[in-house]
Amino acid sequence: MTIAKIGIIGGSGLYKMESLEDVEELEVETPFGSPSDAFILGTLGKTRVAFLARHGRNHTLSPSELPFRANIYAMKQLGVEYLISASAVGSLKEEAKPLDMVVPDQFIDRTKNRISTFFGEGIVAHITFGEPICKNLASVVADAIASLNLPDVNLHRGGTYVCMEGPAFSTKAESNLYRSWGATVIGMTNLPEAKLAREAEIAYATLALVTDYDCWHPDHDSVTVEMVIGNLHKNAINAQKVIQETVKRLSENPPASDAHSALKYAILTNLDKAPAATKEKLELLLKKYL
Template identity: 50%
Template sequence: MTDQTRPTCLAVFGGSGVYEMPGLTIEEEREVETPWGSPSAPVTIGELNGVRVLFLSRHGKGHTVPPSGLNARANIAAAKMLGATDVLSLSACGSFKEELAPGHFVAADQFVDRTKGRPSSFFEEGCVAHVSMAHPVCSRLSEEAAKAAEAAGTKVHRGGTYLAMEGPQFSTLAESELYRAWGMDIIGMTAMPEAKLAREAELPYAILGMVTDYDCWHEDHGAVDVASVLAILAKNRVHAQKTVDEITKLIGPERTPCPDGIETCLDYAIVTPKEARDPEVVKKLKAVAGRVL
C-alpha cells in the first residue's frame, strides 16, 4: 500500500496547544527515535472527524527549542515513520504587505531560504538525490488548508512567498526593506528546511503563515516585539484549532492523492547507482525513502 492509496494521516506541526480542541480523541503521546535523533517533542496521536492526526509541537513543549536548534530532519522523519500521508505547517510569521494584516493567514506557495547551517537533506555522501522544489507545496493540500481556515472564520490570502530567516533575532530595518524590495510576502524562521525535507520524504506539504506583525518596516507599527507577537498568537491559536478541525472534514479518511506527483518524487531523484550506495546510509534513509530503497 502506497501513500497514494492508504487512508489519510495528517501531521500538524505547530504550537503545543493546537491539539487542545473539542472532538479530538487522543490515543497516545509517543516518544519517537529516528535515525536523525529525536523530534522536538513527543508526538500526540489521535483521531478527529474520522481522520488519523499527528500533532508535533515544533518548538517543544513550553517553547524550549529555538528556530536554529530545530531538528527538522527528526521532525519530518518521525511523521513519516508514524504513517503520515500529509504535513500541514501552522507557523507564525511577519508581513511585508499592508493587506497581509496581523490575524490573517497566508497559504504561501513559494519560499526563499535565507537560513544557514541547518541540515537540509536526508541524503548524504553514499547516497545522493536531487528532488525538485520548483513548486514546494502540494496544490491540493494548500487549497484545502485555505478553505479550512476560511471556514474557521479567518481571512486567508492564497499564494505568496515566505522568506525563511535564520533568527532568533528579528530583522534589521535594512533587511526588512530589502526583502520588501525583493517582493517577499511574509517572513518566518521555521519553514525551511522543513519543506525541503518533507519533499524528500515524499510527503505533500502545505503551510499557513499566521501573521502576527509587520516585521519592522511599517512606520505606523514600529519594531516587532515579543509581547505583541504573543498577543496575536493567542488569538490565532483559536483559529488554528478550528482550521485543523475543518481541514480534517475536507480531507476525509479516504485520501485524494496529490495531483503534483509528490508521493513518487523520488522515482528519478536518486542519482547514486545501487551498487555504489553506502549500506549504512541506505539503512538510515529507509525511514523516509523506503518505498524506493
C-alpha cells in the first residue's frame, strides 16, 4: 500500500500544514500501538504527503512518552520512503542563532528511556549508523532552504544534534559539556526516529529550527516564554515553506538513498528459524528478505 512516499513529522509549534489540499485524516494502527495522532494526508503541489504531529496536535505527549515505533512503523505502512522531521532545538553555538535552520548530519545519544529498535523477540538486527542522516535527502532540504532566502534565517549545513531525555532542560554544566564536544544543537526527539527510520529503510533528515540558545549562553536568563513561543511560531511558518519546496524537489527528482536497503546485511538471525509471531509482527520490514 503506497498512500504517500513523503512523510513529514512536525515538532513543537508545527502541528499542521496550512498549505495542504485535499486533506483527509487517517487513523493508523500498528503492531506497536497507536501513533501520536491521526495522520493528515494531503497534497502539496501535486504530491501526496503524510503529516504527523509528533506530540499530538494539542501537544499532549512529552518526549519520553512518544510512541516512536508506532510513528515510524505507521509511516512505513503508508508507503513513506522519505521522511522529513521538523524539530525545535536549542543552540549550542553562538553562530546558530534563534530562527536559524540547521540540517544536522550527526547525533549524540543522551536518552535513557527510549526503545529505539523494532527488533528483539527472536530476531536480531544491527543497522550501520555511522552516517545517521540520509545525505542525499539532507542536501535536498538544505538546498530548499537556500533557495528561499528567508528573512532572518541562516542555513547551517551539517552539525551535531544532541538528543537528551528531558523533559527538563540541561544544566549549565551539561550544556557546556555538549559545547566542548563540538555539538551544534540540542533537542529531545530526533535520534530514536532516525534509528527506527533506518531500520524501516526510510530515508530520514532533520530540519532543526533554533528557538533560543541553550542555558550556556550569557543571555539565556533573559529569554522569556513569550520570546520562545514567538520564535516557535515564526519557525513553523518558515518550516512550512521549506517543506513545501523540499517536497516539490523530491517529487521531481527523488534521490537514491542507502537507507532504502539498510537491512540487507543487518539481520543476523536465520529467518527460517525465527519465531513465527515475530516474523508476522515485523512482516512489513522483513518481507523482501524472507
